[in-house]
Amino acid sequence: MPITTEFYSDVIVKMATWSRDISQDITDASLDMGTSQVAELTISVDDPGYAIFGNSDIPLDTDVDYQNLALSIAVIETNAGGGEGGFTIRCRPRAVRALKARRGPFSVSRVSPSTYVQIECGAVGVPTIIQSSASRSLVARDVTVVGQQGNADSSAWSTFQRLADELGYLCFEVNGVIVFGQPSWLVTVMPVASVVWNLDDDSRAPTEHPTCTQSLDNNSRKTVELHVPAERANEFFPGFALDFSGIPKFEGRYFITSVGYPLVDSVDEVSVSAETPFDPEPQGESTL
Numbered sequence: 001m002p003i004t005t006e007f008y009s010d011v012i013v014k015m016a017t018w019s020r021d022i023s024q025d026i027t028d029a030s031l032d033m034g035t036s037q038v039a040e041l042t043i044s045v046d047d048p049g050y051a052i053f054g055n056s057d058i059p060l061d062t063d064v065d066y067q068n069l070a071l072s073i074a075v076i077e078t079n080a081g082g083g084e085g086g087f088t089i090r091c092r093p094r095a096v097r098a099l100k101a102r103r104g105p106f107s108v109s110r111v112s113p114s115t116y117v118q119i120e121c122g123a124v125g126v127p128t129i130i131q132s133s134a135s136r137s138l139v140a141r142d143v144t145v146v147g148q149q150g151n152a153d154s155s156a157w158s159t160f161q162r163l164a165d166e167l168g169y170l171c172f173e174v175n176g177v178i179v180f181g182q183p184s185w186l187v188t189v190m191p192v193a194s195v196v197w198n199l200d201d202d203s204r205a206p207t208e209h210p211t212c213t214q215s216l217d218n219n220s221r222k223t224v225e226l227h228v229p230a231e232r233a234n235e236f237f238p239g240f241a242l243d244f245s246g247i248p249k250f251e252g253r254y255f256i257t258s259v260g261y262p263l264v265d266s267v268d269e270v271s272v273s274a275e276t277p278f279d280p281e282p283q284g285e286s287t288l
Helices: 006-010 046-053 094-100 113-125 156-167 184-188 230-235
Strands: 011-013 026-034 040-046 063-064 070-080 086-093 107-111 128-130 138-139 171-173 177-182 192-196 209-216 222-229 241-245 252-262 269-275
Touching: 006 011, 006 046, 040 046, 040 070, 063 086, 070 094, 086 094, 094 156, 107 113, 107 241, 113 128, 113 138, 113 156, 113 177, 128 156, 156 171, 156 177, 177 184, 184 241, 184 252, 222 241, 222 252, 230 269, 241 269
Parallel strands: 128 177, 192 241
Antiparallel strands: 011 063, 026 040, 026 252, 040 086, 063 070, 070 086, 107 138, 171 177, 209 222, 222 269, 241 252, 252 269
């Protein structure tokens, strides 16, 4: 299954575009983003006898750019490919990589968690969208203490996740920006995409009938699963708002939680998942 020519030209590895020889062997590619997962660009290559893999230097942490996304290779794994060998690379945001690299003791007195997130992001040049929060006497970075139970991945990034849990916020990365806030706030400040289920006007319509759900098991929240034409891809990102209409009882503003981009040329649509804005329950300040 070939990949689109546009995809080839938009992928830049170490500031050099993929060679055509490698491009012709790419069998699958996808981009997945969400508010509860780090964005990931996955590229699979058919490589019989591991001719490419064995003769190419593909180091971890190699910078990879795709359109406006600044990524780096986080995982390299072998697979069967077409039956005689292949490999897959998984690329994740450089912004998150930079924050995960910030380890060790660091604390700031008399600041809010929001200001703390801004300070840490500013130190590595990562832009932010941050909801304000109340000041604390001290905000400290997570640190792994030898001999004590703790998170081996303690870093600025893990600290952001902890602070978000304590406040009832979300913390995620989108397009190189760190977002820190409640869904109910984010849908008022983030860009808004519009989708209308209308058989007579396809200018804002999904490519197929949406799936709308409301369940007691999900605290009666409403969810919308839909597909939109690929040419509208730049309107839909995790954390953006979705104005949905055309189906009774499900019209209104939603919070986009995940977006998926199959990059094969037989697929010309983007999958979008959204839910009514729901703020997590604050877990309260930890005793760290």
